[in-house]
Amino acid sequence: MSxxxxxxxxxxxxxxxxxIQADLKxxxxxxxxxxxxxxxxxxxxTRGVTGVxxxxxxxxxxQMDTLFEDATVxxxxxxxxxxxxxxxxxxxxxxxxxxxxxxxxPVMVAKSGDRLLERSAMEALRSELxxxxxxxxxxxxxxxxLLDEEEATDLATMRAQAERLLKLGPRRVLLKGGHLPGxxxxxxxxDGESAPVELSATRVATRNTHGTGCTLSSAIAxxxxxxxxxxxxxxxxxxxxxxxxxxADEIDAGGGQGPVHHFHVxx
Numbered sequence: 001m002s003x004x005x006x007x008x009x010x011x012x013x014x015x016x017x018x019x020i021q022a023d024l025k026x027x028x029x030x031x032x033x034x035x036x037x038x039x040x041x042x043x044x045x046t047r048g049v050t051g052v053x054x055x056x057x058x059x060x061x062x063q064m065d066t067l068f069e070d071a072t073v074x075x076x077x078x079x080x081x082x083x084x085x086x087x088x089x090x091x092x093x094x095x096x097x098x099x100x101x102x103x104x105x106p107v108m109v110a111k112s113g114d115r116l117l118e119r120s121a122m123e124a125l126r127s128e129l130x131x132x133x134x135x136x137x138x139x140x141x142x143x144x145x146l147l148d149e150e151e152a153t154d155l156a157t158m159r160a161q162a163e164r165l166l167k168l169g170p171r172r173v174l175l176k177g178g179h180l181p182g183x184x185x186x187x188x189x190x191d192g193e194s195a196p197v198e199l200s201a202t203r204v205a206t207r208n209t210h211g212t213g214c215t216l217s218s219a220i221a222x223x224x225x226x227x228x229x230x231x232x233x234x235x236x237x238x239x240x241x242x243x244x245x246x247x248a249d250e251i252d253a254g255g256g257q258g259p260v261h262h263f264h265v266x267x
Contacts, residue, residue: 004032004225005071008218009064009090010079010107011040011052017259018211023077023218025262029240030222035071037063039090040082046210046254057085064093075101077221078129079214084121091128101224104133104170105217106142122146131169135230137217138165140179151179155186162190174220174234176213178203189234197231201242208248208258215260216241 006027013019020036027034039060043051067073076099081087094102106125108117117125126146130136143161144151146168152158155177162175177186182203189197219237227233247261261267 004074004222005035006032006075006077006218006222006225007035007037007067007071007073008077008079008221009037009039009060009081010077010214011042011082012038013042013044013211015045015210015253015259017046017253018214019080022211022214022259022262023079026215026218027222029262029265030219030226032074032222032225035067035073037067039086040080046256046258048256052082054082054086057083057089060086061089061093064090064097068093068097068099073097073099074225075221076103077218078102078104078133079217080107081117081121081125081129083118084124087121087124088128091124091132094129094132100134101221102133103135103137103217103221103224104129105137105213106146107213108142108145126168133170134224135172135174135220135234136165136168136170137174137176137213137220139176139213143175152177153180155180155188158186158188159190159196162188162196163192166190166192172230176216178212187234187238189231191230197234199235199238201238204242204245204248206245206248208251208260209245210257210259212241212245212260215244215262 008020008023011019024034041053162173165173172191175188184200185203187199223233244260247264
């Protein structure tokens, strides 16, 4: 095999910092061939989201069936789904096609505060999609939303919430602690069997953090087929993202929260 194929099932971000655009950049940066299934079109920039146009679930299914009938897929990153119907369709396709190495980034709210997942879709996300995830990658607000709890404000609460997220069905959870205060950003990887793994990196002082969740989850998806285990894939993706954040100020993509530097290794 020469190159792994990894598919992003997510929404489009015309500013290029998040969504399928960020995913495809992350895939390329990690040496895999990126494919995509578009679930929604957004009108957005570094300053915020001004509109969302959802793709009908039937056409999302058409995209998936057409792609999966032709190509071998070695990993999947699932991002913005928008509606319950699309969420259910993606979950059904994972079963129907026997997809593996599924990384679910539960995209609910944009950095700007704009909601990207209908509240009516929450139950479908919890009951249909999460049990099919090999890895779930929420940040603290998303974890609180999934659990219907208050957002964690310390590492101990983070650990407890990560364990409760496992009970929703994913094989592993990477709970991202970037919203906690402090000089370090600590993420927590749990699988319910081995001891939790803490991944810490010095917090990068930049406002250009648009698409960090999309970028990290897609980097992990790209690395899973290339690494001996999930913990190594997650650790290597976090190291790469930290440097992408350090170099983010080299990109001038608008006047708001800009993107990370996906191609910092080459540029």
